[in-house]
Amino acid sequence: MEFVKVDVKDAVATITIDRPKALNALNTQVLKDIAAAFDSLDLDEVRCVILTGSGDRSFVAGADIGEMVEMDSAAGKELGRVGNKVMRDIENFPIPVIAAINGFALGGGNELAMSCDVRLASDNAIFGQPEVGLGITPGFGGTQRLARVIGNLSKAKELLYTGRNIKADQALELGLVSAVYPQEELIPAAEKMASIIAANAPVAVRNTKAAVNRGLQTDIDAAIEIEVELFGELFDTADQKEGMNAFLEKRKEKNFQNR
Numbered sequence: 001m002e003f004v005k006v007d008v009k010d011a012v013a014t015i016t017i018d019r020p021k022a023l024n025a026l027n028t029q030v031l032k033d034i035a036a037a038f039d040s041l042d043l044d045e046v047r048c049v050i051l052t053g054s055g056d057r058s059f060v061a062g063a064d065i066g067e068m069v070e071m072d073s074a075a076g077k078e079l080g081r082v083g084n085k086v087m088r089d090i091e092n093f094p095i096p097v098i099a100a101i102n103g104f105a106l107g108g109g110n111e112l113a114m115s116c117d118v119r120l121a122s123d124n125a126i127f128g129q130p131e132v133g134l135g136i137t138p139g140f141g142g143t144q145r146l147a148r149v150i151g152n153l154s155k156a157k158e159l160l161y162t163g164r165n166i167k168a169d170q171a172l173e174l175g176l177v178s179a180v181y182p183q184e185e186l187i188p189a190a191e192k193m194a195s196i197i198a199a200n201a202p203v204a205v206r207n208t209k210a211a212v213n214r215g216l217q218t219d220i221d222a223a224i225e226i227e228v229e230l231f232g233e234l235f236d237t238a239d240q241k242e243g244m245n246a247f248l249e250k251r252k253e254k255n256f257q258n259r
Contacts, residue, residue, distance in 0.1 A: 004033035005054075006040060011047040011198040012191065016054050023061035024053040026108045026140075028079065030064075031086050034112075043094060044258060047198035047205070050190045051090075051116055052100040053109075056183060059101040059125070060109030065134065076139070083108060083140035087115040092213065094206050096197055100190040101125045102183060106165065111140035114149050117209065119176065120190050121168045122183040127176060128165035148216075150174045201239035202258040207231070 005016045015037045017024045024030075041049070053059040063083070071079065090097055090112075099116035106128050113119050113127075121127075129142045137143060138160065147156035155174060159166070168180045181189050197205060207230040215223030234240045239256045246254045 023058035027064035062107030
């Protein structure tokens with residue numbers, strides 16, 4: 001992987017997009033490297049992922065305009081398919097993914113962040129979907145996820161139609177991110193959250209993510225049936241027995257086996 005680094009420690013994988021001279025912009029190779037990084041993870045070992053960008057200026061500044069400028073319609077559609085597959089695969093990744101957003105998260109960067117389960121931002125983070133100013137629409141899910149993520153269709157359309165950027169405090173107010181930290185505290189905060197997630201029963205965390213994601217795609221009655229199914233199947237797992245026995249025995253230490 002040319003532009004992405006992977007580090008695994010204590011059941012947490014940190015995936016870093018490492019193209020700082022281009023502000024970590026997404027070209028076809030970067031998208032392929034991100035996909036390869038997630039594919040490389042051993043889900044028997046890793047229980048949570050942190051996704052971030054190298055340097056202190058940018059998470060991902062957007063898709064690579066230098067690559068896109070000469071594209072025709074067919075090439076544009078293919079790029080959109082490749083980008084959307086990466087985003088969708090992250091969204092559906094079996095374990096939680098935390099975006100640690102430092103600096104610019106524009107266009108494809110904001111779309112990448114929105115594909116993650118939880119978004120944490122540094123106080124210098126800038127968010128936006130500026131594509132209309134470049135003569136295109138958001139192409140990696142921005143027109144679909146922004147309204148879903150912030151729960152405000154009017155505000156989502158305002159941001160998409162104007163192409164204007166917002167700062168971290170505005171993103172927090174809108175619900176685009178969960179928390180904002182001083183820049184030097186961002187990665188430690190993400191690591192702390194990831195370690196808390198990783199300490200819980202992996203099978204339960206996976207089923208919880210699946211229940212939320214699948215349930216949001218349907219009506220409430222069908223969603224409840226999804227929850228019941230995923231809830232019930234955990235009673236045949238070793239982790240359920242360990243978690244409940246530890247509670248009854250008043251044990252703080254739990255030996256979750258991811259099965």
